[in-house]
Amino acid sequence: APCDIGGVQLQPSYLSWHRFTFNFTNLNTSPINETFLWDFGDGTHASVSSPMHTYSTFATFSVTLISSSPNGCSDTLEKKVTMQNIQPVAAYTVSSTGCIGAFTFTNTSVNAQTYNWNFGDGSAPSSQFTPNHNYTVAGTYATQLIVFNQTCNEYDTAFQTVNVLPVPVVHLGKDTSICSGGNVVYNLNAGNSGATYQWSNGLTSQIIPVTQPGIYWVTVTSGGCSNKDTIKIYSPYFTLGSDTNFCGKESINITPKNLNFSPDNYMWSTGDVGPSATITDEGMYWLQISEG
Numbered sequence: 001a002p003c004d005i006g007g008v009q010l011q012p013s014y015l016s017w018h019r020f021t022f023n024f025t026n027l028n029t030s031p032i033n034e035t036f037l038w039d040f041g042d043g044t045h046a047s048v049s050s051p052m053h054t055y056s057t058f059a060t061f062s063v064t065l066i067s068s069s070p071n072g073c074s075d076t077l078e079k080k081v082t083m084q085n086i087q088p089v090a091a092y093t094v095s096s097t098g099c100i101g102a103f104t105f106t107n108t109s110v111n112a113q114t115y116n117w118n119f120g121d122g123s124a125p126s127s128q129f130t131p132n133h134n135y136t137v138a139g140t141y142a143t144q145l146i147v148f149n150q151t152c153n154e155y156d157t158a159f160q161t162v163n164v165l166p167v168p169v170v171h172l173g174k175d176t177s178i179c180s181g182g183n184v185v186y187n188l189n190a191g192n193s194g195a196t197y198q199w200s201n202g203l204t205s206q207i208i209p210v211t212q213p214g215i216y217w218v219t220v221t222s223g224g225c226s227n228k229d230t231i232k233i234y235s236p237y238f239t240l241g242s243d244t245n246f247c248g249k250e251s252i253n254i255t256p257k258n259l260n261f262s263p264d265n266y267m268w269s270t271g272d273v274g275p276s277a278t279i280t281d282e283g284m285y286w287l288q289i290s291e292g
Contacts, residue, residue, distance in 0.1 A: 020083055021054040028067055039064040041081070058083045088112040088149040090158035097163040099225035102134045105143070112147035112156070119143055120162070138166035168192040168222040172231035177261050177291055178213060179235060186210045186233065188218070195222035236261050240287060251280045256287060263289040 026036060026049045038046040040053045041061030055061065060082045068074040091108040105117060107130045117126040119133045120141035126133070135141070141162045148155050170190055178186050189207045190197055197204050200217045210216065210233055217230040238256040246252065255276040256263075267288045268277040279285065 021052060022081060023052050024050060024063070024065075026050045026065065033070060035068050037066045037068070039066075055081070055083045058085050086111045086149060086152055088147045088152075088154055088156045090145050090147040090156040092145050092158060092160065094143065094160055094162060096161065097165065099165050100135055100138055100167050102132050103162060103164075104130070104132050105145075106130050107145070109145070109147045109156075109158075111149055113150050114148045116146040116148075117144070118146075135162075135164040138164050140164075165223055165225050167225040167227045168195055168220045170218065170220045170227045170229040172216070172218065172229045175232040175234065175261075177236040178210065178233050184211070188216060188231065190218045190220050190229075192220050192222050195220050197221075234260060236289070236291075238287075238289065240285070246279070246282045251278050253278055254285065254287075256289065261291060263291060265290045 024038065028034065028036075028049070036047060036049050038048075038051055038053075040046070040055075041063055042055060042057070042059075044053065046053065060080055063079050063081055065077045066074055067076075088111045089109060090112065091110075093106045093108060094103055107115065109115070115127055115129060117128070117131055117133075119126075119135075120143050121135060121137070121139075123133070141164065143160050143162055145158045146155060147157075168191075170192070172188055172190065176186060178184060186209070187207050188199075188210055190199075191206070193206065195206075197206055198219045198221075199208055200215070201208070208216075213233050213235045215230060215232050217228060219226055219228045238259045240254055241257055244252065253276050263275075266273055266275055269284075269286045270277045270279070272278070277285065277287070
């Protein structure tokens with residue numbers, strides 16, 4: 001038919017997140033002098049062959065092209081155009097206050113394709129969707145998420161402040177020996193005056209007395225944050241081995257065996273002060289060792 005439109009091509013050209021401009025290409029190749037009427041479905045019209053039209057609302061529009069010839073014939077073609085909001089919106093949730101350690105940043109952004117996180121502590125940024133970040137120093141940090149939509153070449157940014165609280169420093173000292181059944185009392189001090197304490201033996205004071213070997217731990221809570229330390233209190237033990245025959249014509253070295261700790265001081269009955277004694281005469285020998 002001489003009025004056959006032949007088809008329409010829609011070529012969207014993005015301007016910004018709130019407007020789409022479409023190029024409507026009329027594929028009509030009829031040589032006769034036809035007229036064209038475009039109805040863009042939003043109350044606007046055009047009478048050129050291949051118009052450009054901008055939509056400003058999000059909806060689906062029925063676009064109609066009517067081609068008319070001087071001899072009175074006409075043809076109609078309809079296509080649909082859908083406008084969607086693809087503006088990126090940056091959003092996330094994170095605990096505003098927490099103790100030194102890991103924080104989870106939950107990404108709730110929409111219409112974004114790439115992500116850039118800044119945790120505010122000088123660490124490297126992250127491009128993960130929902131990252132975990134470990135804070136090692138107490139303080140207030142300004143965090144930031146930048147999202148990007150490649151289709152519309154648009155960015156959006158969200159900000160939140162994170163308060164990182166210190167955890168108490170708990171140090172019960174190195175493992176220590178104590179004489180089982182003796183009268184020596186060893187005091188364990190968890191420090192952090194004014195905190196709350198929970199010891200493995202049920203006590204709740206900052207300092208507890210220890211008179212028996214065992215493994216002791218304490219959890220210290222201060223300002224809503226907790227930390228823990230453990231210490232082993234043991235009874236020192238060693239042997240010098242079995243009695244030994246000695247002919248008096250040679251010397252032998254004696255060293256302590258089966259030690260369950262690391263001595264700092266040695267005192268032999270021979271006067272030696274090292275970890276071994278050289279014996280040249282028969283007799284009874286003893287060793288006294290101690291820590292610290």
